[in-house]
């Protein structure tokens with residue numbers, strides 16, 4: 826009979842939507858980005874703000890970044906990245 830297993834388990838939620846289904850969403854998002862960029866530039870003109878330059882990195886305090894997640898490593902001597910668990914020793918190699 827037509828008894829499909831529709832239990833509460835999330836086994837069937839692994840199926841990803843097709844790329845065709847994502848296209849209209851991508852297009853809509855691109856339009857939103859264009860709209861937001863236009864609003865930002867208008868605000869910049871209205872407020873007289875120029876493009877904000879990224880803050881220069883503090884000299885003398887170089888913190889290494891995790892090759893896995895690109896976040897700063899608070900403890901340079903840590904063996905693993907506290908954010909993503911990347912094994913830092915593997916990237917450094919044997920000292």
Ligand SMILES: [Zn+2]
Nearest residue numbers: 891894906909
């Ligand atoms: Zn990391």
